[in-house]
Amino acid sequence: MLAFFLLCCCAAANWIRGVEPDRQSLYQPDDDGLWACLGNPEIKISFDRINDDYCDCPDGSDEPGTSACSLGQFYCANEGFKPNYLPSYRVNDGTCDYDLCCDGSDEPDGKCPSRCAQMKKAWDEETAARNAAIAKGLAKKAKIQHKAHKQQTKLRYEITQLSSEIEKLEQELYGLNQLQAPTEKESAIISVFEQLDSSLERLSLQISEKLQQLNSKRHNLRNLEEILETMSNEYNPNFNDPAVKAAAQAFQEYSVNQGLTKDEKGTDQASEVETLFANLQSQLKDSEAEIRKLAGREVEDENELFDFKSTFKAMVNSFLGVSKRHQKIPSTRESEKRKKEIEEELKRLRRDQQTKEERLNKDYGPHQILMAMDDCIVDKIGDYDYRLCFVEKVEQIDRNGHAVRIGRFERTEFDEEKQQLKLIYEHGDKCWNGPVRKATVLLECCEKDTIVAVTEPEKCEYTLRVKSPIGCFEPDEV
Numbered sequence: 001m002l003a004f005f006l007l008c009c010c011a012a013a014n015w016i017r018g019v020e021p022d023r024q025s026l027y028q029p030d031d032d033g034l035w036a037c038l039g040n041p042e043i044k045i046s047f048d049r050i051n052d053d054y055c056d057c058p059d060g061s062d063e064p065g066t067s068a069c070s071l072g073q074f075y076c077a078n079e080g081f082k083p084n085y086l087p088s089y090r091v092n093d094g095t096c097d098y099d100l101c102c103d104g105s106d107e108p109d110g111k112c113p114s115r116c117a118q119m120k121k122a123w124d125e126e127t128a129a130r131n132a133a134i135a136k137g138l139a140k141k142a143k144i145q146h147k148a149h150k151q152q153t154k155l156r157y158e159i160t161q162l163s164s165e166i167e168k169l170e171q172e173l174y175g176l177n178q179l180q181a182p183t184e185k186e187s188a189i190i191s192v193f194e195q196l197d198s199s200l201e202r203l204s205l206q207i208s209e210k211l212q213q214l215n216s217k218r219h220n221l222r223n224l225e226e227i228l229e230t231m232s233n234e235y236n237p238n239f240n241d242p243a244v245k246a247a248a249q250a251f252q253e254y255s256v257n258q259g260l261t262k263d264e265k266g267t268d269q270a271s272e273v274e275t276l277f278a279n280l281q282s283q284l285k286d287s288e289a290e291i292r293k294l295a296g297r298e299v300e301d302e303n304e305l306f307d308f309k310s311t312f313k314a315m316v317n318s319f320l321g322v323s324k325r326h327q328k329i330p331s332t333r334e335s336e337k338r339k340k341e342i343e344e345e346l347k348r349l350r351r352d353q354q355t356k357e358e359r360l361n362k363d364y365g366p367h368q369i370l371m372a373m374d375d376c377i378v379d380k381i382g383d384y385d386y387r388l389c390f391v392e393k394v395e396q397i398d399r400n401g402h403a404v405r406i407g408r409f410e411r412t413e414f415d416e417e418k419q420q421l422k423l424i425y426e427h428g429d430k431c432w433n434g435p436v437r438k439a440t441v442l443l444e445c446c447e448k449d450t451i452v453a454v455t456e457p458e459k460c461e462y463t464l465r466v467k468s469p470i471g472c473f474e475p476d477e478v
């Protein structure tokens with residue numbers, strides 16, 4: 001018990017005013033009762049000269065609890081709240097420095113009663129209110145961020161759609177240009193097709209003429225057969241006319257042997273048609289060989305060869321009457337008109353795409369949140385109204401309603417340390433006899449958008465303090 005009492009007394013006796021608990025151990029006398037200045041160990045003073053209101057050490061370390069050394073720092077324990085340091089010159093100066101020492105320990109005992117409990121309570125309340133405001137601000141910010149995200153997705157989709165529309169039109173234009181200006185090789189191929197086409201037409205005419213002749217001959221023969229048949233059936237055998245008898249007998253033999261339907265003349269005509277088809281076939285073969293030679297291995301595009309083949313097919317089908325004549329290449333006038341339309345449309349689509357891409361790639365702050373800030377706010381500060389359109393401009397409006405542009409929205413900056421987002425506006429209206437105006441918006445967290453202060457630290461360079469949900473950040477966000 002006695003030992004404990006002595007220890008407490010010793011500890012209390014060595015307790016140095018104005019020094020934080022972790023550094024108390026630095027204030028111990030050596031065996032000779034001396035103590036070395038902390039920043040200047042070569043200077044040793046008697047231990048009882050610590051806090052004697054006379055500054056012995058250049059770093060002020062011998063007077064932590066008085067105002068004797070100008071460089072010193074006084075430690076306030078601020079029991080129940082946060083400990084703090086006070087500049088030494090404010091110690092024992094007759095003023096209670098509650099802002100830093102809520103426990104009043106900077107003045108002699110009894111002069112400044114502690115206010116730490118009240119101050120802690122007020123601080124807790126302020127912190128709770130601030131945290132609640134930040135929470136509300138963050139909730140609002142989440143909605144804005146969601147809107148910005150949707151806008152980005154929509155923009156990306158629209159850009160993709162535009163790309164595919166542009167690609168389609170470019171292909172159509174390419175096709176038209178190819179038709180418009182056939183190469184030498186293409187012209188040769190087209191001419192082979194044209195020759196073949198006219199041969200087919202000629203052949204078609206010849207065949208129909210031959211078939212008409214055949215039909216008329218068949219008709220005449222049938223008439224003759226009918227006359228002979230009548231004569232053979234109806235002649236009077238009692239008239240002994242040998243010529244009639246012989247003719248009737250000859251016709252009856254003809255009917256039995258060759259039949260009325262056997263048509264040797266017709267067979268001749270058919271073989272002529274067969275010959276015509278054989279000619280056509282060999283002509284087709286020749287043409288195909290010629291096209292293969294022209295297009296042959298040099299045709300890189302499979303579709304091109306496919307086109308030749310289908311044109312052939314269309315020609316033959318047309319000749320045989322299976323389908324209409326093969327499709328004609330559109331006229332130059334038609335394709336010129338279409339080309340102009342496409343070019344105009346392409347210009348419009350490319351402009352639209354570029355605007356959308358610029359918007360998508362512009363600096364709209366962390367996670368592109370400003371993309372959703374498409375509104376304006378106005379607040380009166382001093383003699384002027386200030387209008388802030390977040391992603392457009394800042395204006396200063398005088399009492400006559402005359403607006404001066406302070407700057408156009410350019411980009412954002414983020415101060416990691418302060419967790420503060422800044423918006424930069426440049427290229428404002430020129431000041432009379434001065435530079436062009438520009439502004440920086442410093443954002444602070446709040447649920448609502450408000451301009452709270454405007455200063456002009458340099459002529460025509462403005463700083464706006466603006467409260468907004470987009471100024472709210474979770475610790476470690478971004």
Ligand code: MAN
Pocket residue numbers: 396404431432434456459460
């Ligand atoms: C106006 C305002 C001021 C600015 C001066 C410069 O009065 O825009 O903010 O400093 O012009 O001539």
